[in-house]
Amino acid sequence: MEIYRLMSEKAAKKAPAKTPGKTPRKSPAKGPGKPALTPARRLAAIGAVLALLVAVVAAGIAIAGGSGKHRPAAGSSADPQQKVYDQxxxxxxxxxxxxxxxLGRADAPVVLVEYADYQCSFCGRFTRESQPELIKKYVDTGVLRMEFRNFPIFGEPSSRAARASWAAGQQGRFWQFHDELYAKTRKGAALAEDKLVDLARDAGIKDLDRFRTDMNGSAAEAAVNKDQEEGYRLGVQSTPSFLVGGRPLAGAQPMSEFEQAIEQAKAAAGAKK
Known part of the structure; x- marks a missing residue:
């Protein structure tokens, strides 16, 4: 179910302008660290319907210039694709x-899933600008749960940073380390192992020897591959890419776009009770 690839292709035909705030991934044909794809029956079962759906949605967003026009208003119960979003x-x-x-309650009515790369400047912009507002307005009030997926697309520095972020999570400091990484754009040598250890220290990670061991271990590699494989199955084409209550949203969009998607998903969740 390559929802993001099909969404991008359809939108490009109708609106050639690039979607703002996205870092495109390199071609996966020979890209470093790309895991072998495995069958995903549950995802494939809704692929055809969702592919058409997100293509239309993406084209509508592009035509409206990201202003929110030509889309269902927040709280609308008339969206005929809601069952697809739910699935x-x-x-x-x-x-x-x-x-x-x-972050957030496991039973929150809305889940935002983010696919991101630590060398992606737009991912950093989202983390610095939108993430704090989303946490304050929606996570802290129990409405939203945020789930991060490592989706390294720019070679070994990205993969190493992704493994390091997982290692930070093993000591309960993932989000602190995540925010340190994105405090400014870091690329290449800035993500060398020793630099990552320094950032881990700044993020409050106590056992740096364990951090280094975990970062280079097979469990970290398997966890990153799992996230990356999920993104490839969905057809993620750029970072950051999001699912908000099952609705695809690509790029470091304005806060208003996230607010509208969250409110729509919240209303849909409330209607099911």
């Missing part, structure tokens, strides 16, 4: 209570 949310949101790469 996507169920198949992609993990809702694990002890997930160190998640």
């Amino acid at each position: 996507v949310e169920r198949t992609t949101s993990r809702r694990e209570k002890a997930d160190p790469l998640a």
Whole structure:
């Protein structure tokens, strides 16, 4: 179910302008660290319907210039694709209570899933500008759960940083380390192992020897591959990419776009009770 690839292709035909705030991933054909794809029956079962849906939604957003026109108003119950969104949310949101790469209640009505790379400047912009507002307005009030997925697309520095972020999570400091990484744009040598250890120290990670061991271990590699594989199955084409209550949203969009998507998903969740 390559929802983001099909969404991008359809939108490009109708609106050639680039979607703002996205860092495109490199071609996966020979890209470093790309895991072998495995069957995903639950995702594939809704692929055809969702592909058409998100293509139309993306084209509508592009035509409206990101202003929110030509889309259902927040709280609308007339969205004929809501059942599809619900199924996507169920198949992609993990809702694990002890997930160190998640913020918010496991039973929150809306889940935002983010696919991101630590060398992506737009991912950093989202973290610095939109994430704090989303946490204050929606996570802290119990409306939203945020789940991070490592989706390294720019080679070994990105993969190493992704493994390091997982290692930080093993000591309960994922989000502190995540925010340190995104405090400014870091690329290449700035993500060398020793630099990451320095950032871990700044993020309050106590056992740096364990951090280094975990970062280079097979469990970190497997966790990153799991996230990356999920993104490839969905057809993620750029970072950051999001699912908000099952609704695809690509790029570091304005806060208003996230607010509208969250309110729509919240209203839909409320209507099911």
